[in-house]
Ligand code: ATP
């Protein structure tokens with residue numbers, strides 16, 4: 168179908184229009200996020216008005232801008248529009264292009280005109296009738312009029328600064344603008360679940376920082392790179408995301424050496440959570456997010472959550488708690504993290520997972536075994552080894568040549 172270079176995109180707000188007194192800060196936030204998502208289109212201007220947000224393209228490629236907008240949370244729908252001179256022939260030409268782009272089989276349509284410039288010689292009824300008649304003549308095999316439930320509406324707005332035509336309504340990502348719900352720490356592994364949990368948290372307006380535990384030399388550089396690349400994928404929904412890598416080797420070795428096998432998992436998880444909480448406190452995070460789903464594996468029972476969560480009173484939020492694996496995988500495919508997640512680089516947990524962890528760990532026992540360890544010291548040293556970097560949308564980290572080298576050797 169024909170490509171159209173649009174002039175402006177009109178964005179309709181989602182849930183935020185119902186947010187009462189928060190409305191202004193939500194709209195400001197969305198404006199900021201849209202500007203961030205489009206930062207490399209120099210000519211683009213964004214006006215976040217109380218009722219609608221307008222993106223003025225000033226020549227920027229509308230197809231590319233549209234793809235970016237589809238990933239910005241807080242947008243319900245948006246409509247690209249064409250702006251023409253205040254002249255009926257120009258309106259006809261633009262409407263013709265809109266139909267040619269969208270319609271390839273017979274549909275019903277109507278023209279709906281609004282006029283705020285009352286000096287324009289044609290009234291709204293006249294415009295509806297004349298433009299409708301013109302389009303019927305141009306596309307006799309494709310169009311019939313239905314004023315009640317048309318498949319397609321050509322909306323014409325006669326404004327002071329020109330005439331705007333829109334037709335297509337594109338579905339936005341929904342949700343709330345990232346950042347409007349505050350900041351949270353996401354425990355991001357290289358698995359399938361935590362990236363999906365991160366996506367869902369961001370969709371509810373949470374600005375995330377990723378906390379990733381790695382255990383060299385038990386885990387490879389590639390495993391770390393994979394977690395970073397996943398972060399790059401997720402950053403498409405928020406512009407950029409901080410990635411905090413936490414060395415976990417000493418803790419895992421110590422736990423493995425001193426704690427009975429049935430409690431290795433529980434005690435490791437308690438350390439991870441303590442560290443994530445400490446990082447949240449230092450960085451003004453309000454909650455910890457993880458990718459646990461109830462009953463999925465041994466560590467994801469309610470008994471286990473109770474024993475692990477006892478180390479903190481910060482909320483531990485689990486966006487995929489009630490999702491089946493197949494549902495999680497479906498989202499992972501939609502957000503394009505699945506193929507990365509299934510790459511076979513071991514993360515720090517798989518390496519130290521005992522064959523049969525307790526599914527119903529006991530909190531007192533977990534605390535007792537930890538009493539045999541220098542919890543404070545282990546925490547301090549892990550925190551001292553933290554590295555933080557900012558990862559941008561689409562940034563890549565996996566060594567694409569790895570396979571080639573492996574074949575050469
Ligand atoms: P995922 O697919 O997200 O790895 P999973 O089903 O494999 O989840 P686990 O490996 O038991 O389950 O991990 C449960 C959760 O603990 C993860 O979703 C993640 O939030 C957190 N987690 C596990 N390993 C790490 C890690 N190396 N760094 C940070 N968080 C982790």
Ligand code: MG
Nearest residue numbers: 356357358516
């Ligand atoms: Mg995992």
